[in-house]
Amino acid sequence: MRILKQAFTLIICGVWLVACTSSSDRQGESSHAEKVKLQQYMVQGKKLYETYCSNCHQTDGKGFAKLYPPLAGADYLLDNLPAAACIIKNGMEGELEVNGVTYNQMMPANQSLTPLEIAEILTYISNSWGNESGLSNARDVSIWLNRCQ
Numbered sequence: 001m002r003i004l005k006q007a008f009t010l011i012i013c014g015v016w017l018v019a020c021t022s023s024s025d026r027q028g029e030s031s032h033a034e035k036v037k038l039q040q041y042m043v044q045g046k047k048l049y050e051t052y053c054s055n056c057h058q059t060d061g062k063g064f065a066k067l068y069p070p071l072a073g074a075d076y077l078l079d080n081l082p083a084a085a086c087i088i089k090n091g092m093e094g095e096l097e098v099n100g101v102t103y104n105q106m107m108p109a110n111q112s113l114t115p116l117e118i119a120e121i122l123t124y125i126s127n128s129w130g131n132e133s134g135l136s137n138a139r140d141v142s143i144w145l146n147r148c149q
Helices: 002-052 075-079 081-090 115-125 138-146
Strands: 096-098 101-103
Touching: 002 115, 075 081, 075 096, 081 115, 081 138, 115 138
Parallel strands: none
Antiparallel strands: 096 101
16 A cells, blocks of 8 residues: 555656646747747848838838938837837828827838738837837737727
8 A cells, every 4th residue: 555655646746747847848949939930020020121111211210300200219119019000001191209209291001011021020120229029920910900990
């Protein structure tokens, strides 16, 4: 009977150790996968940004005078990623305040961009030039775009 109790105790301890180790490994794998995905979005986002955005917002994200708002350190962008997704897709007319400065230049729509491409652009601009916002994934961007007003 004593051997049976010891065996049972060892089995329980073994299962517990395996469960704890597996959880840590899964978290590490998940974290690694997220880092890889972020890097992929950054690379593709930069290419898309250079194609669709840099003519106005400049390659350094600083915008252009009082015509085009900066994206580098832009309070509006970092506080309103869902709205930024809508602006990228649908364009915008009217005033927009960024870092205390009012801009009133039309931004053209980019209707041909997919939610994934917009997610890649958002990830790039919200993690470049001193911005640190993390990954904007395509699923969230799809939801945001469906809610655009």
